[in-house]
Amino acid sequence: MGPPALTFNTLKTAAPPLAEAGLGISGLAAERDGVPVLFDVSLEVGPGQAVALLGPNGAGKTTTLLAVMGLVRVTAGRLTWDGGALTHQPPHRIAAAGIGWVPEERRVFAGLTVAENIEVGRRPGRPPAAGGDWHDARLAELFPPLARRWRQRAGLLSGGEQQMLAIARTLAGNPRLLLLDEPSEGLAPLIVDQMAAALATIKADGVALLLSEQHRGFAETLADRLVGLARGRVVEGTGDGFSR
Ligand SMILES: Nc1ncnc2c1ncn2[C@@H]1O[C@H](COP(=O)(O)OP(=O)(O)OP(=O)(O)O)[C@@H](O)[C@H]1O
Numbered sequence: 001m002g003p004p005a006l007t008f009n010t011l012k013t014a015a016p017p018l019a020e021a022g023l024g025i026s027g028l029a030a031e032r033d034g035v036p037v038l039f040d041v042s043l044e045v046g047p048g049q050a051v052a053l054l055g056p057n058g059a060g061k062t063t064t065l066l067a068v069m070g071l072v073r074v075t076a077g078r079l080t081w082d083g084g085a086l087t088h089q090p091p092h093r094i095a096a097a098g099i100g101w102v103p104e105e106r107r108v109f110a111g112l113t114v115a116e117n118i119e120v121g122r123r124p125g126r127p128p129a130a131g132g133d134w135h136d137a138r139l140a141e142l143f144p145p146l147a148r149r150w151r152q153r154a155g156l157l158s159g160g161e162q163q164m165l166a167i168a169r170t171l172a173g174n175p176r177l178l179l180l181d182e183p184s185e186g187l188a189p190l191i192v193d194q195m196a197a198a199l200a201t202i203k204a205d206g207v208a209l210l211l212s213e214q215h216r217g218f219a220e221t222l223a224d225r226l227v228g229l230a231r232g233r234v235v236e237g238t239g240d241g242f243s244r
């Protein structure tokens with residue numbers, strides 16, 4: 001018995017759905033602590049696609065991910081998931097609908113082992129993306145450094161390994177959309193390459209990826225589309241001005 005399935009039919013608005021499959025964001029405006037920070041953000045992420053949000057500090061990348069997760073107040077626009085309305089749903093229902101979030105701070109449980117952290121993320125019965133369940137063996141294959149430290153406490157892991165663990169724990173819940181907040185931040189170059197390879201594998205599995213990035217090279221390696229943000233709005237073109 002898994003978590004209750006989220007039924008969208010009763011929530012559909014009169015307006016036509018955005019993307020029939022995957023995530024749709026249309027004209028999104030949102031506030032943080034009463035301060036408007038997003039003004040008009042639109043994008044779509046289909047199954048097996050990756051979209052990278054690029055932009056300088058304070059552009060609204062994190063807030064966009066938080067809005068999808070239902071963690072900031074949305075004041076205008078629409079969020080849809082597989083064609084149904086997601087706007088104003090509580091975070092636990094958004095998670096139960098198959099959306100997983102890996103926050104910037106990773107938040108692994110330092111006193112638990114790698115295996116135990118992953119166990120915490122399991123959501124039995126949740127239907128996975130096309131590639132099937134992310135059971136332990138698959139996660140260990142995806143992140144070899146974790147496989148070597150499976151029975152060690154997470155607090156002993158390097159920053160890169162903790163980032164891998166945060167992703168593995170979220171994947172263990174079989175998300176069909178993964179929100180990643182600056183997954184390459186603070187990682188050594190070799191680890192960045194391992195991370196890019198792992199995320200490419202996840203994407204090939206049919207999982208949709210929406211990631212915030214400040215490193216354009218990493219984003220370009222992985223993403224099907226780059227969306228530039230500046231001061232809470234999508235900026236036209238992805239050529240200059242907001243990348244490093
Ligand atoms: N709790 C808050 N209350 C008010 N404003 C906030 C709050 N948190 C963030 N902001 C503002 O919201 C805007 C967008 O911030 P956000 O964290 O989404 O940007 P970001 O693109 O993720 O930046 P970074 O690259 O630094 O992570 C910024 O102007 C920021 O100052």
Ligand SMILES: [Mg+2]
Pocket residue numbers: 061062063104181212
């Ligand atoms: Mg951020």
